[in-house]
Amino acid sequence: MTWIDVEIQLLAVVVAVSCALPGVFLVLRRMALMSDAISHSILLGIVLAFFVVEDITHPLLVVAAAATGVLTVGLVELLHRTRKVKEDAAIALVFPALFSIAVILISRYAGSVHLDLDAVLLGEIAFAPFRRLEVGGMDLGPRGLWLMGAILILNVLTILLFYKELKLCTFDAGLAAALGFSPVLVHYAFMTLVSGTAVGAFDSVGSILVVALMIAPPAAAYLLTDRLPHLLLLSGGIGAASAVVGFWLARGLDASIAGSMATMTGVTFLLALLFAPDRGVVAGVRRRARQRVEFAGEMLMIHVLNHEGGVRARVENREDHLQEHLRWSPDFARRVVRHAEREGLIIRTQGGELHLTPLGREFARHRMIH
Amino acid sequence: MTEPAIEVNDLTVAYHERPVLWDMDVRVRAGALTAIVGPNGAGKTTLIKAILGLVSPAAGRIRILGRKYREARREVAYVPQRGTVDWDFPTSVLDVVLMGTYGGLGWMRRPGRKERERAEAALEQVGMEAFAQRQISQLSGGQQQRVFLARALVQDASVYLMDEPFQGVDARTERAIVEVLRHLRERGKTVVAVHHALQTVPEYFDDVVILNVRKIAAGPVAEAFTEQHLRTAYGGRVPFLQGVAPSPPATPGVQESPDPAADRRGTFSGGA
Numbered sequence: 001m002t003w004i005d006v007e008i009q010l011l012a013v014v015v016a017v018s019c020a021l022p023g024v025f026l027v028l029r030r031m032a033l034m035s036d037a038i039s040h041s042i043l044l045g046i047v048l049a050f051f052v053v054e055d056i057t058h059p060l061l062v063v064a065a066a067a068t069g070v071l072t073v074g075l076v077e078l079l080h081r082t083r084k085v086k087e088d089a090a091i092a093l094v095f096p097a098l099f100s101i102a103v104i105l106i107s108r109y110a111g112s113v114h115l116d117l118d119a120v121l122l123g124e125i126a127f128a129p130f131r132r133l134e135v136g137g138m139d140l141g142p143r144g145l146w147l148m149g150a151i152l153i154l155n156v157l158t159i160l161l162f163y164k165e166l167k168l169c170t171f172d173a174g175l176a177a178a179l180g181f182s183p184v185l186v187h188y189a190f191m192t193l194v195s196g197t198a199v200g201a202f203d204s205v206g207s208i209l210v211v212a213l214m215i216a217p218p219a220a221a222y223l224l225t226d227r228l229p230h231l232l233l234l235s236g237g238i239g240a241a242s243a244v245v246g247f248w249l250a251r252g253l254d255a256s257i258a259g260s261m262a263t264m265t266g267v268t269f270l271l272a273l274l275f276a277p278d279r280g281v282v283a284g285v286r287r288r289a290r291q292r293v294e295f296a297g298e299m300l301m302i303h304v305l306n307h308e309g310g311v312r313a314r315v316e317n318r319e320d321h322l323q324e325h326l327r328w329s330p331d332f333a334r335r336v337v338r339h340a341e342r343e344g345l346i347i348r349t350q351g352g353e354l355h356l357t358p359l360g361r362e363f364a365r366h367r368m369i370h
Numbered sequence: 371m372t373e374p375a376i377e378v379n380d381l382t383v384a385y386h387e388r389p390v391l392w393d394m395d396v397r398v399r400a401g402a403l404t405a406i407v408g409p410n411g412a413g414k415t416t417l418i419k420a421i422l423g424l425v426s427p428a429a430g431r432i433r434i435l436g437r438k439y440r441e442a443r444r445e446v447a448y449v450p451q452r453g454t455v456d457w458d459f460p461t462s463v464l465d466v467v468l469m470g471t472y473g474g475l476g477w478m479r480r481p482g483r484k485e486r487e488r489a490e491a492a493l494e495q496v497g498m499e500a501f502a503q504r505q506i507s508q509l510s511g512g513q514q515q516r517v518f519l520a521r522a523l524v525q526d527a528s529v530y531l532m533d534e535p536f537q538g539v540d541a542r543t544e545r546a547i548v549e550v551l552r553h554l555r556e557r558g559k560t561v562v563a564v565h566h567a568l569q570t571v572p573e574y575f576d577d578v579v580i581l582n583v584r585k586i587a588a589g590p591v592a593e594a595f596t597e598q599h600l601r602t603a604y605g606g607r608v609p610f611l612q613g614v615a616p617s618p619p620a621t622p623g624v625q626e627s628p629d630p631a632a633d634r635r636g637t638f639s640g641g642a
Contacts, residue, residue, distance in 0.1 A: 028459065083386075161478055168469055172455045175521075178422045178448045179473035180440075226460045226505040 007129040009247050011145045012261055015125075015201045016213050016239035018152040021159055022194045023214035024235050027222060028170050032215045033088065034191070037076065037095035038069040039198040039210040044102040045069070046199075051109070057131075057143065062199050069195025070188060072098060123206035123258045144204055151200040158193055159232065166190065167228060205258040213239060216265035220272035223279045238268050296336040299326060301345055301364035304354050308361075317354040373436060375400035375529050375560035376421060381430030383416050390416045392584045394430070398577070401558050403551055405565040405575040405591075409604050412582040414564040415451070418531050421562075422448055434529060444473065447527035449518050451534050457507050463517050464489055464502040470524030485524075492520040495553075497546050512543030519550060530554060532563040536570075548574055571595055 026035055045068030049061045072094055079090040128144040140146065159166065165186055169176045173183040194214075201210045221234035246261030253260070274281050303326065307316040315321060322333040337354065340346040345360030356364060376398035383391040391413040398404050406414045419425045421432055423439040434442040447470070467489040468481045475481060481489075493499045496516040501509070509517065515535060522530055535547055551574065554561055565571060571578055571591060578595045580586040580603045587599040 028456075164472060164475070164480060165477065167461070168472055171459050171461065171466075172450065172469065174419075174424060174450045174454060175448060175469065177424050178443075178446070180443050181472070181477070222460070226507070227462070228460045231460050 004129045005247075007142055007145065008125060008257065009244055011125060011128050011142060011148060011204060012243035012247055012257070013240045014145065014148045014152050015204050016217070016243035016261065016265075017236045018148060018155055018197050019201050019210060019213035020217040020235040020239035021155045021232060022190070022197055024218040024221070024228075024232050025166055025170055025190060026194065026214060027218040032219075033091050034073065034076070035194065035198065035214040036211045037072050037091045038191070038195050039202060039207045039214075041072040041095045041098035041102075042066070042069045042195060042199050042202060043207060044098045044105075046202075047102045047105045051105075062147070062196070065199040065202070066192060066195040068098065069198060070192050073188070073191045073195075122256060123202065123204050123209065125204040125257050128204055144200075148200045148204065151197055155193060155197060158189075162186070162189075205261065209258050209262040212262035212265050213242075216262075216269045217242065220265075220269040223272045223276040239265065242268050293336055293339050296326075296328070296332070297340045297343070297345070298364070298367050300336055300340055300354075301356060301360050302368055304346065304356050305361060305364040305368070308356065314353060318352050319348070319354065320352070372400055374398055375435060376562065377431075377433045377436075378417075378421070379431045381417075381420060381432065382428045383413070383420050383425055383430075384428045389428075389583060391420065391427075391581075394581070394585050396579055396585060396588055398560060398562055398579075400435075400560050401555065402560065402576040403555055403574065404560075404562045404577040404579060405571050406562060406579045406581065407565055407568060407571060407600075407603070408581040408586075412603070414581065415533055417579075417581070418448075418533050418562070418564060421531060422446065442529075445528040447522040447525035447530045449522045449530070449532040449535055452511065452514050452518060452537065457509070457514060459506065461506060462502070463498065463504050463506055463509070464493070466506055466517055467492055467520045467524055470521040473525060488524050488526075489520070492523040493517075495523055496520045496550060510540070512539040515539050516543055516546060519547060523550070528559055530559060530561045530563075532561065534564045534566060536563075536565065536567060568600065 023035065026032055042065040045065035046061050048068075049058070049064035050056060053060050075094045076087070076090045079085055079094060080087045085093065125144075129142045131143045133140045133143045133146050165176070165181050168179075168181060169183040169186040176183045176186070198207075198210050198214075201213065205213065217235040217238040218231065220238050221231050225231050225234055242264035243261050246264040247257055249255075249264065250257040250260035272280065275283075277283060300322065303322075304317050307313045310316070316325065319333055319337050320330075322328050322337075323330055326333075328336065337346065337348065340360070341348065344357055345363060347355050347357055349355065374397040376396070378394055378396040381391055381394040381396075382389060394413075394417065396417070406417060408414050416425060420427050420430075421434065421439065432439065435445055439446070464486070468485055470492070471481050471485040471488060475485070490499060490502060493502055496519050498513060498516050498520060501513065501517075506514070506517070515537075519532075519535060522532070536544055539547070551561055551563075555576075563575075565575070572595060575591055577589060578591050579588040580594065580599050582603040582605075586603045587594040587596070
């Protein structure tokens with residue numbers, strides 16, 4: 001592993017964590033799509049600022065881009081408030097408009113300079129280590145790492161300092177306003193943070209993959225925890241892990257690093273969706289299967305109780321009879337009987353007759369009453 | 371008469387030039403339990419929100435304890451409708467109740483041990499102390515409502531504004547809430563609640579405001595809560611109209627009846 005590899009991975013981790021933290025609140029505010037809108041429309045800010053300063057590394061580009069992000073949020077809300085279009089439609093109308101203006105401007109006027117569309121869409125994290133920050137001839141490391149590091153610190157500080165306000169405004173904006181915390185102010189401050197993060201990450205991973213890094217880790221973490229602090233930590237962790245694994249995946253496949261990172265966030269989400277302990281698909285299927293067997297066990301015991309001591313008990317209370325009487329498949333009947341046997345509720349005689357244990361009888365009677 | 375807890379003068383609220391509240395004058399008696407009733411779309415929630423400064427009125431003046439809301443904020447607690455928040459939000463019951471302390475803390479300061487103790491005490495008041503660490507999505511509707519109530523109690527305000535606190539709750543929660551309301555009144559607090567179940571208005575509340583965009587009637591239940599006023603508000607389709615209100619009002623002595631159930635029977639079977 002070369003030093004360049006280390007620098008790229010470090011940058012990838014910083015980008016991923018910076019995106020995942022505000023992403024948590026985007027997901028909770030049901031504004032996931034806004035990240036898509038912002039990450040695209042910031043291009044217009046970059047292009048316009050570039051025309052003014054004619055320097056792709058100028059800090060004004062970042063400021064202008066972030067401002068365009070906030071402008072996007074404002075325009076979407078303005079359009080939505082006319083009540084002529086729904087919010088998702090408003091998003092889909094605003095950001096392509098801004099993005100397409102930027103695309104026209106680039107293709108028409110900036111064709112010769114270093115602002116090409118591939119880089120816009122996919123980023124160029126692999127080249128990040130070649131753009132150094134030098135002060136007085138001293139090499140301080142990749143520029144992108146400094147920019148992204150600053151954004152990460154800003155995000156962490158903002159969330160730490162305004163955790164309470166962000167939480168309250170996200171959970172109950174009405175109460176927040178009544179208590180004197182302006183939800184509108186918090187909203188726009190937060191969207192500025194998202195825009196700034198998108199601008200920084202845009203440089204490394206491009207406009208499309210920013211969305212994956214912002215939304216997939218929180219969405220995965222949301223399946224694993226139900227506490228906000230854990231959600232933030234887990235999202236950061238999932239983002240960081242996806243970044244590193246993504247880097248090595250790209251190495252192995254000789255493919256785009258940004259693409260592999262985003263793929264890994266998707267894979268992590270898929271794993272969480274399938275295998276999350278409580279909310280995962282597998283856990284859900286198993287829980288339903290268990291409930292089915294447990295309920296069937298209760299039916300079985302009540303059935304046995306009803307026929308106990310009766311003339312037909314010998315015929316009714318047999319496993320093979322259940323198939324006919326309770327309409328269970330032979331396989332299912334076997335499973336239910338075995339489950340009840342294991343729980344000590346039922347015993348099977350040598351002749352295959354089913355008898356309730358004292359515990360089973362009590363249980364069945366109890367269930368019949370309630 | 372003492373100074374009203376809330377005074378609303380000439381209040382008009384409009385959404386897109388459509389009036390939701392029209393020239394409303396309301397005086398809420400301090401230290402009393404006041405119900406706001408009216409049909410759907412009558413502007414009940416809007417009235418609460420206007421008092422809280424959450425919607426900006428087209429005209430009118432609102433004073434809480436003689437001051438503007440902005441200056442009286444610490445004295446006002448708010449219980450929004452339960453359905454206005456996302457109960458899947460990743461947080462615990464205690465954490466939601468703690469939100470009631472945020473106003474007193476101001477920006478950036480975090481709740482500490484003192485706030486936690488107050489939140490726990492409020493949970494105990496609504497009988498939810500055992501649920502403090504529970505994830506809020508695991509609560510029943512009634513439990514959610516009690517958590518919201520605890521959050522308002524933590525604010526330790528003088529005026530409590532509640533938007534449908536009894537909406538869709540179980541009998542146990544309803545009793546718990548009534549208990550809390552009476553306890554608040556004993557301590558001299560003012561409670562204003564949007565209320566839907568007309569048949570419980572005389573039992574639970576002292577005063578009533580009946581509205582339908584305009585104010586129809588307001589005052590002590592015995593005087594204002596009449597069949598005629600309700601008919602005006604609900605356009606003849608009064609739910610539970612069967613003797614819902616005494617008209618003319620029952621003798622004041624009925625209020626003192628030692629058995630509240632008998633009191634209710636007396637009130638409700640009359641007009642049928």
